[in-house]
Amino acid sequence: MANGWTPERRARQAELIRRWRPWEQSTGPRSDAGKARASRNGWKGGVRPALRELARILRGDG
Template sequence: MSEWTEERRQAQRELIIRVKPWLKSTGAKTPEGKAISAMNAYKGGLRQELRRLVKESNDMLKEQREAIKRV
């Protein structure tokens, strides 16, 4: 991807200031759309579950390594 030139940045800046897209942003209007957007930040608890599983597997590997050293 190519870098933006200062001229291109300035042209984009002026366009955004002129059009003001934030004034036309309405967000979700239907109940279905609102339900979907309400879930945007939801991670489903998977991150915590993955951390727990990784910790368990690391603990098991550590125990196995220690058991092998004892043999």
């Protein structure tokens, strides 16, 4: 494979991860600051469309 992972290596890693089960130890954010930061993970921005709308209004187009 181009990324260096052979099928054997991929199978071994998959088995190790199934054995470790890291998702069971994950607790997520505990502090209020961490929860606030995690709540913004999906935010993609949104400033540019607002600026375009403002420019349109200032030009008198809209």
